[in-house]
Amino acid sequence: MASANFQSPVPAMRILENEHQYLMHLMNEWHAIVLNFENDTYEEIEARAEFSVLRKLLIDFLEPLKNHTDKEEKFFFPLLGHYIGTEQGPIVTIEAEHEEIDAYIGHFLHHTRAGIDHLSLDDMKQIAKDAGEAFEVLMVHFVKEESVLFPMTDRVMKAVDQDKLLEQLNTLIV
Incomplete structure (x- = not known):
């Protein structure tokens, strides 16, 4: 994994940025397989x-992803929401993306819950598209958080709240 290159001067946001980098590392592992399905690289046995x-990689990805999004939804969004509101705007959009990501991964797992032995190559290609969509939404999602919400935290949030947020977010996602 590449060394951390943080954009935010706010320590609490650097924790979330670091988590994004870790999650992207995990995502790249499974996205390579998705791309091979999209590019018709595999014969049926392979x-x-x-x-x-x-x-397996998607299942393993779920826990750190869920831990990360839970921290954002429990601590970061409500605290930032005190400053910018939570009824409309970027927080609403970001939370909707959390649900969309969960839906794509959930759909993938739903179609594989009974095992994969009965799936044809075409079935696997179609189901893999859900993982591909989750990847795309996650990539855009991280960019939005890092380019919109994180800088907002630096501009609008009082130092005492930034410190409180740092304490709340300073936990592991794995």
């Missing part, structure tokens, strides 16, 4: 083995 790896 596809089944790689699809099994994809499923």
